[in-house]
Amino acid sequence: MNKKFLFIVIFLCSFFVNAQDVVKESVSEKKAASTMSLNKKFSSKVLNAYQENSKTKVEDLFSYFQMLTDASLNDDLKKEVVKNINLLFQNPNTLVIDFTSDSFDKITLQQFIQKLLISEPILFSVSEESRYDSVEYQSWKTGYTLSRTKSGIVTKTKIVQKVFFYETPKMFGEETKMVFSTLLGEM
Template sequence: MLRKLAVIGLLFCSLSFFGQSASMENKKGMKSNFSRAALGAWQQHSLDQVRDYFQYLEMLANETTSDALKAQLKENIYALFNSRNTMVIDITTADKAPVTLEALLTKMDKFNQPLKITLKKKRLSSYFSDDSWMNIYTLEIAVNNNIMVNDVSQKIYFQPQLKDFGGRKKEVWSIQLGEME
């Protein structure tokens, strides 16, 4: 009898630990870790990063920007994105042609025309996947007094990353800009 109780107790404990590890795996998604209000704040922050990206492009296109500053601007832009090969829209043309981020930055480096980019009509998505959402906004792009207006949908990645803080590792969540269409 004692043996049966020990086996049942051991089985119960092992199933209990299995259940806990399964619930830990489910907590990896952003919806499991953040309230809707917190995700809304992160979405607002992602729009700030989108604004930063377009301001960096404006400075990159400015003919008075030094080569050293252009190199720093490119590094700052790459840090905002998920990958250098992320597909973005070519803001120098009216047709929203898709181009890799790296190709656009090379083009912007030689653009040397007055450029003004303004974000208009921002709409935050109410749909969240496990690691991303969509930002939808309208861009007003002025080049040499010609104005182009483009509606843009952009994927925003929101994922945990393991960071090292003085020998201690900690999971922090970060935003990275993704594909545009």
């Protein structure tokens, strides 16, 4: 009787140990999948589409910056532009380049917006050529050349900006679906 009982206990323990190994493997696989680089998670065509979309966000951003320097724009419209700028960024205190000064120091986005509101008109133009580097878990870096025209003087600056890529829930009627979106980060 003892031999049968011992045999059953050993037999059941072996199943329990194997089950724990399977659970550990499944947890580690999920962790690896969640930290997988975007270029491994998506095909190159899909990732390129999101990267091109982020380029249009960069172009929109500089259009908004330019609008803030337009003295003929009314205050309500400027408030709406500031709101749209903040929606483009992951964090309202992200460091950006201060294009109102000639030193191009980095300041927070909110400080830069305040400086633009009192700045003389500045024209911005983003180059057609962009490159996308350093693809990571939830971000990549985009490089572009920015032309700034201030007081008739044109200055070209090469910029590398981080772009974040998130999966977020979005309501469609009564259904919630996961959608992917891009947000701008530090320059």
